[in-house]
Amino acid sequence: MVDLIAKLNAAEKFIATAPLKPDQVIHSTMLGASKVHKDVERARKSAEHLMELMLECSVAYMVLSNLYNKVRKKDQGGKIGRLMYEKNIRKEPAFSSIAVK
Numbered sequence: 001m002v003d004l005i006a007k008l009n010a011a012e013k014f015i016a017t018a019p020l021k022p023d024q025v026i027h028s029t030m031l032g033a034s035k036v037h038k039d040v041e042r043a044r045k046s047a048e049h050l051m052e053l054m055l056e057c058s059v060a061y062m063v064l065s066n067l068y069n070k071v072r073k074k075d076q077g078g079k080i081g082r083l084m085y086e087k088n089i090r091k092e093p094a095f096s097s098i099a100v101k
Helices: 002-017 024-036 040-053 059-070 074-086
Strands: none
Touching: 002 024, 024 040, 024 059, 040 059, 059 074
C-alpha cells in the first residue's frame, strides 16, 4: 500500500512539474487511480481539473460522487449531485444493443 501511495505522490509531482499542461487524459487517469485507492483529496483535485476542462461532461462528477458515497461521505456526494443539477449536467443513460438475424 505504501508503494502505491508513493506512486500516486510521484505521479502528482510529475504532473505539477511537467513542461506541458495536463489534459483530460492525465486528470482522468489520476481520478481513476485515486478512486481505486480511495484517496478522496487527490480525486477531488483531479475531478475539479476535469470539470474545468470538460464543462458538459458528467464523468468527473459521477466518479467523485460515487467515491464520496463509497467512503461514507454521503453529504459530499449529495453536494456533487446538486452541483450537477444546478449546472444542468446530466448523465447519459447507458444502453446496449444486439443484432438479430
